[in-house]
Amino acid sequence: MIDNRIEELTATLRGLDDAAHIDLIRTLEDLKSACAAAQAKITAELDNARDKSVGAEVALARRESPHRGGRHLGFARAMQEMPNTLALLEAGELNEWRATLLVQETACLSRDDRATIDRELCSDAATLAGLGDRAISATARARAAELDPAALVRRARRAVGDRHVSIRPAPDTMTYVTALLPVADGVAVWANLKRDADNLVGTGQAGDRTRGQVMADLLVERVTGVETVAPQPVTVNVAISDEALFGDGETPAHVDGYGDIPAAIARNWILHASDDDVAELRRVYANPGTGALTSLESVARCFPKGLARFIDLRDRACRTPWCDAPIRHRDHIKAHDDGGPTSEFNGAGLCAACNYAKQADGWQAEPIRASLHTYQLTTPTGHTYQSTAPPLPRPARKRIAPRRFEFDIIWAA
Template identity: 50%
Template sequence: MCSTSIPEAGEAQLRAQVEQLERMKAAAAAAQARATALWKAKRHAAEIAAGVPRSRRGRGLAAEVALARMDAPGRGGRHLGMATALVDEMPYTLAALENGQLTEWRATLILRESACLSLEDRRRLDAELCADPTRLQGWGDARVEAEAKRIACRLDVAAVVDRSAKAAADRCVTTRPAPDTMVYVTALLPVSQGVAVYAALKRSADTTFDDRTRGQIMADTLVERVTGQPADQPTSVSLNLVLADTTLLGDDAEPGWCQGYGPVPAAVVRALVSDAVTDKRAKATLRRLYRHPESGELVAMESKARTFPKGLAAFIDVRDQTCRTPYCNAPIRHHDHAHPHHRGGPTNAVNGLGECEACNYAKEAPGWTVSTSDDDGHHRAAFQTPTGATYWSTAPPLPGPPIRTVSVMENGLSIDIVTFAAA
């Protein structure tokens, strides 16, 4: 093991320590891959012995792997597939990772570029690229990826072309928060369409002359062509923008929360609401929500229906914000019963969970159990995996000023007054 850095160490010693720690990270990734592959083999053998049908074997294992790595369950399949490929199919890449000559990400790039090849060709690529790991010295991500792609094309160009043709099925649009109350909107498109979109925006910037920059013109044009309204028109606030009434009225500077984005500064929240209220072309609706006086979480709702009614589903969306499986960052797609409805689970806020599609299906695998509780206003969910591990998630509190307890003296007695605001 590498000792902890000490203030007296010289720069050369610290540089050597950084290098050693990087090699240790790579070696740990290789050891983790071996353990994951062995876990998969043991689970497979146990399911065969238990008579689990072939079509149901391995269900939920990827999600378990992700939870064990404190990662989003949606990435579990990648971790599991990478471990299997490294251990069973690409020994030279695994050795380079163990020796610290490849980082985990660069090993992932090699695996990704070889995924479309047959087992025989994948092993050829592995040997050609990594049998002599010293040639990898000084290679960055782009060089490793390009070399793996070049070899793959030479070994089986038809497979590479076929994969490219099928990739169009993965086209999608996603968002993620950016600094300073901005957001990245990313479109994954076939190359011809993506280039055409960018060229159209660029053409608009080339023919527009005002005080905006080229980038601003391209961004505004994108908004106008997608939404059908001018970029400077206030947006109708119909996006579950949650804030405390005290924040809305300017009594505090606590941030609000926007579904699909996250925390939003108080000044920006007030501006969004103000624009939507004062501009006749936009509209805003108001829904009152109340926080628990201790935890700050939402109060409960209940229904006797099997499916979650619209209002209760919206309640769960606001309370959970993202998929409630630990470490998952995906948006909510399903409103699920933690204790299954067919086993007597109620359709209420305590038993309800917001889940992404993949996590909802993963926990239906044999050996998984999910339970929920609501103690002192804290909505908690416990996910127990087939190996007996338990992972917890707690619903985040609503935005707004913190709950305050103020002590006052009256007639010689000390009285605690709890103050809190509705959200």
């Protein structure tokens, strides 16, 4: 429907000059802001009418992760306290992200102080006109610091609670390990690595490594304890097809917490596992045609370890559409109390937030297909969404004689 209208609009203006095209781009941009304002208003209305899980349902409707859904809900609530900001968004004078920055910078304030900033900065569009993201944040933060300095101190103290370490893939089989730390700790970590790397480079002990490479090597050594007396064993879980491991198959292997890597790199890890490395291999059976895992059954209510691992391997990340958070819970798709069995078919890997949202009133789910595993989620408003497990690396059709190896492979079912 919207597609048609935009196509109509662009068709009407086709053949116009460059200036008209620029005008059209601005008009569409204004429209996006106005849409964001409308979404915020509707979300707030839903929020007032219902008590739970609005964020999760808004996320599905917007094709976003539940985490983002929570943020959209917070934004919608804030817009009710910031009518001038909402008006600028509606008029296209602010876009959704800049309005979000104003919400973030005033989040620690009382309703009154927040309203003051809303009025001072947004009652006249000229006040923030031409300011970039950073300048808008800085302006709001400076005013917040004047109105309630204690709130900013409390906020800084609370922010410490958000410290964490995360991992995400980088190109070329590299990875970013990121730590969000209080500024003093972060600077200490960096300065410490830099000082020792400078020292090694300066005294010629770094070989032909650059300072950056030495810093990275020191970080790995110190965190994994490789250089200490009793290193802690850690596990890197790899799913690889039998053909890719034993033959010359090139189906990528999957590394938990990272993603796909070329088969050759996984083979290399296995071949060159040193004596100290514990290499464990579990056989998992998959259908050569679809890459779907074959089933396991169990009577226990809690998912037993083997079955839980099976579900982790099959689902890889939270199964809620558009959520790619790591799996924290193995959930009964159809609740155990409603007669849902503890089985691979009725099990799904979910992140903590999605598992919690699904328990709220009015949410229902039902497994509908075993291969590739698919279940259907029905939201309290009656909208349905399907979640299908990703296919595994496909095993060879012809079974290769198993050897005495110790690692993790996918076999043909």
